[in-house]
Structures are given as C-alpha cells and as structure tokens.
Amino acid sequence: LDAGVDQFGGEFNPKALIGLVRAGSVPESRLDTSVRRLLREKFRLGLFDDARFVDVEAADAIVGRxxxxxxxxxxxxxxxxxxxxxxxxxxxxxxxxxxxxxxxxxxxxxxxxxxxxxxxxxxxxxxxxxxxxxxxxxxxxxxxxxxxxxxxxxxxxxxxxxxxxxxxxxxxxxxxxxxxxxxxxxxxxxxxxxxxxxxxxxxxxxxxxxxxxxxxxxxxxxxxxxxxxxxxxxxxxxxxxxxxxxxxxxxxxxxxxxxARPDPASTTIEMADVAAPGGRFDLTSATVAQVLADAEALAIIAEL
Known part of the structure; x- marks a missing residue:
C-alpha cells in the first residue's frame, strides 16, 4: 500500500488487511483512496453504463455461430x-x-x-x-x-x-x-x-x-x-x-x-471397448451409421 498498490492479485482472503486496519497500521482513508482510483477507471470504461451491458439476444445469435x-x-x-x-x-x-x-x-x-x-x-x-x-x-x-x-x-x-x-x-x-x-x-x-x-x-x-x-x-x-x-x-x-x-x-x-471429406456411413469402427446395449451390435465391429443411429449406444460413447 505504501508503494502505491491499489489491488492485490491472486488474494481472496482479506483477513490480513482487516487486521492491519484494526491495529491502526493502515487507516481506512488509505483504502478509500484505492477504492476511488479503481472505481474511476471502471467508470471511464463505461462498465456501469446500461449501454455496456450484454445484449443476450445478440449474444445468442453471435456466440457459437x-x-x-x-x-x-x-x-x-x-x-x-x-x-x-x-x-x-x-x-x-x-x-x-x-x-x-x-x-x-x-x-x-x-x-x-x-x-x-x-x-x-x-x-x-x-x-x-x-x-x-x-x-x-x-x-x-x-x-x-x-x-x-x-x-x-x-x-x-x-x-x-x-x-x-x-x-x-x-x-x-x-x-x-x-x-x-x-x-x-x-x-x-x-x-x-x-x-x-x-x-x-x-x-x-x-x-x-x-x-x-x-x-x-x-x-x-x-x-x-x-x-x-x-x-x-x-x-x-x-x-x-x-x-x-x-x-x-x-x-x-x-x-x-x-x-474431400468422405461419407462416414460405410466406415467400420470396432467397438470392443463399448458394451453394446442389449446386444444389438456385434461386439467386435459395427458400422458408424449403426452406432450413431442408436440413442443408447451414442450415450455410452458420449460418456466415454
């Protein structure tokens, strides 16, 4: 604080600072000075202006496009x-x-x-x-x-x-x-x-x-x-x-x-490590199309 630090990075426990204030080593006015400096920068950036808030509908249309x-x-x-x-x-x-x-x-x-x-x-x-x-x-x-x-x-x-x-x-x-x-x-x-x-x-x-x-x-x-x-x-x-x-x-x-990216339907992928639900598939091989068309089999693959 004496060196001009206003924000401690990576610190989540305020006990040490509170202890210094209570002991009289750091006056509350010094904390107020840091708070004013930090808030001033935030206001300059417009972080508290309504126009700066995220437009949820616009974000949904943009993110993941x-x-x-x-x-x-x-x-x-x-x-x-x-x-x-x-x-x-x-x-x-x-x-x-x-x-x-x-x-x-x-x-x-x-x-x-x-x-x-x-x-x-x-x-x-x-x-x-x-x-x-x-x-x-x-x-x-x-x-x-x-x-x-x-x-x-x-x-x-x-x-x-x-x-x-x-x-x-x-x-x-x-x-x-x-x-x-x-x-x-x-x-x-x-x-x-x-x-x-x-x-x-x-x-x-x-x-x-x-x-x-x-x-x-x-x-x-x-x-x-x-x-x-x-x-x-x-x-x-x-x-x-x-x-x-x-x-x-x-x-x-x-x-x-x-x-060229090929059609996946005819590919053979051995599924020995994936137990086919109800024995619907050959445990040694199955086409990708067969597996992906089955909801339970697809769920097992997703979990893996």
Missing part, C-alpha cells in the same frame, strides 16, 4: 506442427481408407476416413495422442498445482509401450506441447510426429487425411535432453545445446490439395 466454429476448427488444424513425416503407411497425409489402431483419439472422428480396429497387429497404421510429460506438484490449494511442471522426459513405461506398438505397426504420434517435451527417444520410434497446442480430435483428423494442411511452427525449441535443459540459461530463449527441433520448425505437405 456455425461460420465462427468452422473458422476456429480451421485455425486449430492449421496450427498443428508437423515435426517429422516418415515414409510408408505413416506418411502424411494418409492415403486411401487405411485400417487404423488408435489411442487417445475418439475413433468416431475417423468415420469415413478409415476403418478402426482394436488390435494393432491388424492395422495399417497406429495413431496415438499423448501429452508432454509433467509431474503433479502442490497440495491442491497452491497456485503451482494449477500448472504442469517437472521433468520433460517421458516415463519409461510410456516409452516402452510406444516402442512395442511401433514394432508392430507404423506409428503416427501426436504430442500436446503445452510445454516442450524430450522427444529424442521417440525420433527413431514414431514414423511421423506432430505437435499440437490444444487442437481437437476433429482438427487432427482433418490434417492426418489432408483436408487441411498443417502450417504450424514451433513457438519454442524442443530440447534433446534434460541435461541440456539444466545447463541452459533460464533467461535466454532457445539456449539448449543441440535441440531436437529448433524454434520455428515446421514441415509442410508437398503438392498438397484439400482432400
């Missing part, structure tokens, strides 16, 4: 960053209508694009979505607990799983990079690696099959090891030794033209 949602989906897809693009069945964009095995991706999103199986040994390609590593910290009440922190290295069990999967079928790996991840151990494992920053399954599928071209670039470098992170200067960007990917890296599709 189809063209805005489509633009948002397009932006998500274009933001995806293609880090590597291998050959064979895992080369992007995926061609034809492959048989795929998925983890971390809603299989219904692949309707029309691919047939989905639950056994990777029967697939042409595997698609896995995962997150950059992090370690829980704080006790739930600390601000730190709201953020992902800790080592950037994938756990050994996850690396082992991805290696086993890639040994059985070409692997396309999509990693949510809310923070850099140590991808070096996966460069020889995954045929293709994509980075996303919060894109939906729909956006990813549109890029995988060429409906949209990935145009993203890394907003930070991807270090090659935690040792390189430890010796880097924390106040200098892009300062790790021999990074796996430099700041701004991002590949593009060659000779790309938008792929």
């Amino acid at each position: 189809e063209d805005a949602r489509a633009a948002g989906l397009e932006a998500q897809a274009r933001s995806l960053t293609l880090l590597t693009n291998g050959g064979g069945a895992a080369h992007l964009p995926l061609q034809g209508r492959p048989t795929v095995y998925v983890e971390g991706l809603d299989p219904v999103e692949l309707a029309g694009w691919a047939d989905v199986v639950t056994d990777p040994d029967r697939a042409d390609v595997a698609i896995v979505r995962t997150d950059a590593p992090w370690e829980p910290r704080g006790n739930g009440a600390d601000i730190e607990s709201f953020f992902r922190a800790g080592s950037l290295e994938f756990h050994d069990d996850e690396l082992a799983h991805l290696r086993d999967l890639a040994a059985r079928v070409p692997l396309v790996l999509d990693v949510y990079l809310d923070r850099p991840a140590i991808l070096a151990p996966l460069l020889d494992v995954a045929s293709t690696i994509i980075a996303n920053y919060g894109a939906s399954d729909t956006a990813l599928v549109n890029v995988l099959f060429g409906a949209v071209e990935p145009q993203g670039s890394l907003p930070f470098e991807v270090p090659s090891s935690m040792e390189a992170v430890a010796v880097s200067r924390p106040d200098v960007p892009s300062d790790t030794v021999d990074p796996s990917f430099a700041f701004g890296h991002g590949l593009r599709y060659l000779d790309w033209s938008p792929a």
Whole structure:
C-alpha cells in the first residue's frame, strides 16, 4: 500500500488487511483512496453504463455461430506442427481408407476416413495422442498445482509401450506441447510426429487425411535432453545445446490439395471397448451409421 498498490492479485482472503486496519497500521482513508482510483477507471470504461451491458439476444445469435466454429476448427488444424513425416503407411497425409489402431483419439472422428480396429497387429497404421510429460506438484490449494511442471522426459513405461506398438505397426504420434517435451527417444520410434497446442480430435483428423494442411511452427525449441535443459540459461530463449527441433520448425505437405471429406456411413469402427446395449451390435465391429443411429449406444460413447 505504501508503494502505491491499489489491488492485490491472486488474494481472496482479506483477513490480513482487516487486521492491519484494526491495529491502526493502515487507516481506512488509505483504502478509500484505492477504492476511488479503481472505481474511476471502471467508470471511464463505461462498465456501469446500461449501454455496456450484454445484449443476450445478440449474444445468442453471435456466440457459437456455425461460420465462427468452422473458422476456429480451421485455425486449430492449421496450427498443428508437423515435426517429422516418415515414409510408408505413416506418411502424411494418409492415403486411401487405411485400417487404423488408435489411442487417445475418439475413433468416431475417423468415420469415413478409415476403418478402426482394436488390435494393432491388424492395422495399417497406429495413431496415438499423448501429452508432454509433467509431474503433479502442490497440495491442491497452491497456485503451482494449477500448472504442469517437472521433468520433460517421458516415463519409461510410456516409452516402452510406444516402442512395442511401433514394432508392430507404423506409428503416427501426436504430442500436446503445452510445454516442450524430450522427444529424442521417440525420433527413431514414431514414423511421423506432430505437435499440437490444444487442437481437437476433429482438427487432427482433418490434417492426418489432408483436408487441411498443417502450417504450424514451433513457438519454442524442443530440447534433446534434460541435461541440456539444466545447463541452459533460464533467461535466454532457445539456449539448449543441440535441440531436437529448433524454434520455428515446421514441415509442410508437398503438392498438397484439400482432400474431400468422405461419407462416414460405410466406415467400420470396432467397438470392443463399448458394451453394446442389449446386444444389438456385434461386439467386435459395427458400422458408424449403426452406432450413431442408436440413442443408447451414442450415450455410452458420449460418456466415454
């Protein structure tokens, strides 16, 4: 307060300030000064004018509009960053209508694009979505607990799983990079690696099959090891030794033209992990059209 602070950020408990006022250390007149300053700014912004209130009917007509949602989906897809693009069945964009095995991706999103199986040994390609590593910290009440922190290295069990999967079928790996991840151990494992920053399954599928071209670039470098992170200067960007990917890296599709979105009705998606209500569907396979036309089955998928 003596330094001129009028508003404390991140504070929800006024007990300390009330105690100072009651003890006579802070006069109420000082609080009045801060209140006047804060209210003055609010009045200058017109926050208390009737004309500034939200027009509910106008908001309903604007928020969630189809063209805005489509633009948002397009932006998500274009933001995806293609880090590597291998050959064979895992080369992007995926061609034809492959048989795929998925983890971390809603299989219904692949309707029309691919047939989905639950056994990777029967697939042409595997698609896995995962997150950059992090370690829980704080006790739930600390601000730190709201953020992902800790080592950037994938756990050994996850690396082992991805290696086993890639040994059985070409692997396309999509990693949510809310923070850099140590991808070096996966460069020889995954045929293709994509980075996303919060894109939906729909956006990813549109890029995988060429409906949209990935145009993203890394907003930070991807270090090659935690040792390189430890010796880097924390106040200098892009300062790790021999990074796996430099700041701004991002590949593009060659000779790309938008792929037409197919009709999903004929796609086969194995539903072994979704118990079909009343046994109406084959527990090993069912067409998307069959599943989506059934209210109870659709409810089960929505809950998952």
